[in-house]
Amino acid sequence: xxxxxxxxxxxxxxxxxxxxxxxxxxxxxxxxxxxxxxxxxxxxxxxxxxxxxxxxxxxxxxxxxxxxxxxxxxxxxxxxxxxxxxxxxxxxxxxxxxxxxxxxxxxxxxxxxxxxxxxxxxxxxxxxxxxxxxxxxxxxxxxxxxxxxxxxxxxxxxxxxxxxxxxxxxxxxxxxxxxxxxxxxxxxxxxxxxxxxxxxxxxxxxxxxxxxxxxxxxxxxxxxxxxxxxxxxxxxxxxxxxxxxxxxxxxxxxxxxxxxxxxxxxxxxxxxxxxxxxxxxxxxxxxxxxxxxxxxxxxxxxxxxxxxxxxxxxxxxxxxxxxxxxxxxxxxxxxxxxxxxxxxxxxxxxxxxxxxxxxxxxxxxxxxxxxxxxxxxxxxxxxxxxxxxxxxxxxxxxxxxxxxxxxxxxxxxxxxxxxx
Amino acid sequence: xxxxxxxxxxxxxxxxxxxxxxxxxxxxxxxxxxxxxxxxxxxxxxxxxxxxxxxxxxxxxxxxxxxxxxxxxxxxxxxxxxxxxxxxxxxxxxxxxxxxxxxxxxxxxxxxxxxxxxxxxxxxxxxxxxxxxxxxxxxxxxxxxxxxxxxxxxxxxxxxxxxxxxxxxxxxxxxxxxxxxxxxxxxxxxxxxxxxxxxxxxxxxxxxxxxxxxxxxxxxxxxxxxxxxxxxxxxxxxxxxxxxxxxxxxxxxxxxxxxxxxxxxxxxxxxxxxxxxxxxxxxxxxxxxxxxxxxxxxxxxxxxxxxxxxxxxxxx
Ligand SMILES: Nc1ncnc2c1ncn2[C@@H]1O[C@H](COP(=O)(O)OP(=O)(O)O)[C@@H](O)[C@H]1O
Ligand SMILES: [Mg+2]
Numbered sequence: 001x002x003x004x005x006x007x008x009x010x011x012x013x014x015x016x017x018x019x020x021x022x023x024x025x026x027x028x029x030x031x032x033x034x035x036x037x038x039x040x041x042x043x044x045x046x047x048x049x050x051x052x053x054x055x056x057x058x059x060x061x062x063x064x065x066x067x068x069x070x071x072x073x074x075x076x077x078x079x080x081x082x083x084x085x086x087x088x089x090x091x092x093x094x095x096x097x098x099x100x101x102x103x104x105x106x107x108x109x110x111x112x113x114x115x116x117x118x119x120x121x122x123x124x125x126x127x128x129x130x131x132x133x134x135x136x137x138x139x140x141x142x143x144x145x146x147x148x149x150x151x152x153x154x155x156x157x158x159x160x161x162x163x164x165x166x167x168x169x170x171x172x173x174x175x176x177x178x179x180x181x182x183x184x185x186x187x188x189x190x191x192x193x194x195x196x197x198x199x200x201x202x203x204x205x206x207x208x209x210x211x212x213x214x215x216x217x218x219x220x221x222x223x224x225x226x227x228x229x230x231x232x233x234x235x236x237x238x239x240x241x242x243x244x245x246x247x248x249x250x251x252x253x254x255x256x257x258x259x260x261x262x263x264x265x266x267x268x269x270x271x272x273x274x275x276x277x278x279x280x281x282x283x284x285x286x287x288x289x290x291x292x293x294x295x296x297x298x299x300x301x302x303x304x305x306x307x308x309x310x311x312x313x314x315x316x317x318x319x320x321x322x323x324x325x326x327x328x329x330x331x332x333x334x335x336x337x338x339x340x341x342x343x344x345x346x347x348x349x350x351x352x353x354x355x356x357x358x359x360x361x362x363x364x365x366x367x368x369x370x371x372x373x374x375x376x377x378x379x380x381x382x383x384x385x386x387x388x389x390x391x392x393x394x395x396x397x398x399x400x401x402x403x404x405x406x407x408x409x410x411x412x413x414x415x416x417x418x419x420x
Numbered sequence: 421x422x423x424x425x426x427x428x429x430x431x432x433x434x435x436x437x438x439x440x441x442x443x444x445x446x447x448x449x450x451x452x453x454x455x456x457x458x459x460x461x462x463x464x465x466x467x468x469x470x471x472x473x474x475x476x477x478x479x480x481x482x483x484x485x486x487x488x489x490x491x492x493x494x495x496x497x498x499x500x501x502x503x504x505x506x507x508x509x510x511x512x513x514x515x516x517x518x519x520x521x522x523x524x525x526x527x528x529x530x531x532x533x534x535x536x537x538x539x540x541x542x543x544x545x546x547x548x549x550x551x552x553x554x555x556x557x558x559x560x561x562x563x564x565x566x567x568x569x570x571x572x573x574x575x576x577x578x579x580x581x582x583x584x585x586x587x588x589x590x591x592x593x594x595x596x597x598x599x600x601x602x603x604x605x606x607x608x609x610x611x612x613x614x615x616x617x618x619x620x621x622x623x624x625x626x627x628x629x630x631x632x633x634x635x636x637x638x639x640x641x642x643x644x645x646x647x648x649x650x651x652x653x654x655x656x657x658x659x660x661x662x663x664x665x666x667x668x669x670x671x672x673x674x675x676x677x678x679x680x681x682x683x684x685x686x687x688x689x690x691x692x693x694x695x696x697x698x699x700x701x702x703x704x705x706x707x708x709x710x711x712x713x714x715x716x717x718x719x720x721x722x723x724x725x726x727x728x729x730x731x732x733x734x735x736x
Contacts, residue, residue: 003495003524010521018509207505211566214474214499215522217491393476 007216011224015199016231025232029239057088057111059134060104062095067120067145074144077156078137087137088113101126114138120146171338171363173272177281178335178362182355185289186328190321192233193297197304197317199225200392218389222305226297226385233293274362284361284370291377292354296324298381302388306395327352335359347373350380425450425574425605427487430480431470433463441466442629443480448607448622450486453600455616456609458626459715464609465502467626468578471607472499485573495524498572502579502609504560508552512538512562515551519566530569537565541591557584564592568599575599577608581615593619613708625711627718637707644705644713645677648686653696662693673699 075090101115105126113134114127120142127135203209212221274281299320307313334346334356346356357373426448433441441463448454458464469475471482473490485493506515517530538547551559560583568575581589596606610616616623617637625633651673667676
């Protein structure tokens with residue numbers, strides 16, 4: 001091991017241990033629980049809302065007694081074959097004299113999207129919104145009944161269904177995998193790399209910085225701090241992955257075999273795969289996370305090293321966060337348009353490159369390009385660290401007046417004052 | 421290869437318009453104990469930082485351990501900064517091993533040496549205590565051990581004695597001597613003369629940013645004339661004519677400075693005069709006096725030169 005690497009590891013080890021071996025770290029580690037809790041609460045509420053809404057939505061057909069059964073059958077046939085969201089529940093009523101579709105549409109307690117009344121050949125359809133799907137659906141049902149009546153009974157087609165088990169992942173699904181990767185990497189880096197902004201404040205505060213600066217090159221101090229924090233981040237992620245896997249396993253053992261088999265039946269749906277295949281994609285996404293983390297962490301660390309006070313640190317981290325969000329929108333736009341010029345730009349700009357390249361791994365099966373991209377990003381990590389160190393050296397180590405670290409000691413000031 | 425562990429030439433540092441260090445050169449012979457003396461704010465710390473490559477000089481250069489640039493021999497150097505600092509959450513043993521590891525020492529070996537150093541210096545009770553629970557002086561001893569735990573060839577200590585009680589000062593002196601006997605070169609700064617006088621083979625005095633003296637402690641003391649303290653047996657006012665012009669009467673005794681070559685003639689005159697000798701001492705002044713003398717001279721020079729003073733004033 002080269003001395004430079006060893007220095008990095010010594011610093012990283014210290015930082016890692018000092019972060020992990022504190023009670024606050026537990027709070028940090030479990031912070032996502034709050035998020036999950038809130039999310040679950042919100043999701044539960046939303047699904048409740050959706051459920052109750054689904055129960056009350058309806059379309060109504062007020063028709064002659066002979067049309068009720070054919071309509072019901074037509075509804076059963078068509079409802080499941082329609083792509084997209086299912087039509088609202090069909091309510092059938094036998095026409096009596098003096099019914100007013102508008103009154104039905106305005107009945108309390110239920111959402112009525114459309115009401116059809118009159119003979120099937122020329123019905124009157126009252127809809128809540130013009131040209132709504134519900135209105136069309138009622139018309140379609142009427143036509144279907146008329147057509148069946150005219151054609152007599154035809155044996156329905158008897159298809160044999162075969163499912164594509166592999167290789168059939170649609171571009172759209174891959175794009176959403178790509179987008180998911182972009183978002184997850186972004187969220188993790190933002191949450192975890194942001195911690196690095198205050199890391200050098202500790203050394204400046206307790207004066208250890210001079211010991212470090214004397215003993216090892218500042219580059220290895222900066223890199224060591226980044227890698228220590230990266231270790232914390234990986235621990236954090238590994239912990240939550242293990243939790244998720246554990247929860248999944250427990251859930252599996254709780255469920256009875258029959259429903260597991262049933263879940264297996266829907267497995268083909270799960271078989272969407274990124275273009276490079278899952279193992280490669282996950283590895284690539286992890287490496288891109290590391291790169292994104294190091295890049296963003298280096299920027300935060302460098303900026304934080306310049307700050308003299310905690311307030312300055314907080315003020316300075318806002319512009320970086322905004323910059324990072326800009327990079328997120330660039331990369332997600334790129335994820336939605338693979339192969340476009342925008343995508344290429346996003347892959348080249350070093351700060352969006354990890355995100356955009358992770359998205360690319362989902363949609364493009366070229367693999368060698370990722371090595372290139374990782375190298376490119378690594379160069380930028382080195383560059384940012386180098387620049388931060390240069391700035392730090394020229395600012396702090398040349399002793400600008402406002403730096404606490406080289407601030408004259410009190411007795412010096414007193415001495416100069418007394419000499420006057 | 422040569423015999424100097426530190427060779428600094430013309431080190432100069434500006435803070436804004438203020439010249440904190442002005443053309444300071446220093447050559448520390450390998451295997452010696454070397455003191456950098458100077459009043460507060462003289463530029464000692466800044467000079468040491470430049471010598472070690474922590475701060476870049478505006479002019480001049482520094483070579484360590486036989487012509488190497490400071491950055492390339494870090495693992496052979498130990499440094500105790502003036503601004504003491506340790507991670508408060510670390511245990512003493514770990515802190516020492518950490519500082520050793522930074523300089524390339526194996527962790528396990530560092531922990532091992534930490535324990536033996538600490539027991540030797542009367543700190544065995546707090547080997548596994550966190551730094552934040554220690555007194556300032558204890559923490560300073562821990563940091564000191566941390567800066568020498570990797571057995572460096574060059575040890576640089578910035579004001580190592582300040583903040584220590586007399587017992588610990590004594591231990592530190594012992595430690596410094598032992599490290600020198602091991603073969604290390606020790607360079608330390610201080611404004612307390614007693615330690616320098618006891619320890620140093622050579623000293624440099626820095627005052628008002630520049631080096632004002634370099635040489636052995638004896639050479640520094642030789643800058644001032646010897647002091648005579650003479651008590652005659654008889655009390656005769658006429659005696660004053662026999663003594664040099666500056667002689668003062670203090671009770672029974674007369675006190676006056678004397679040049680080297682005037683000692684024997686004086687003795688002859690005293691013997692011949694018949695006033696007798698109830699007490700007589702001829703001693704070199706202490707380093708303390710030499711130091712104060714040099715610093716006063718420099719300050720006087722500055723007061724006579726208002727322009728130089730103006731720069732100092734505006735910065736202060
Ligand atoms: N970072 C700094 N910025 C401005 N002036 C400084 C800085 N560090 C030291 N000085 C000034 O340089 C002079 C020398 O300081 P220093 O080397 O610490 O003196 P010493 O160690 O001899 O007490 C002092 O006048 C001090 O005010
Ligand atoms: Mg000093």
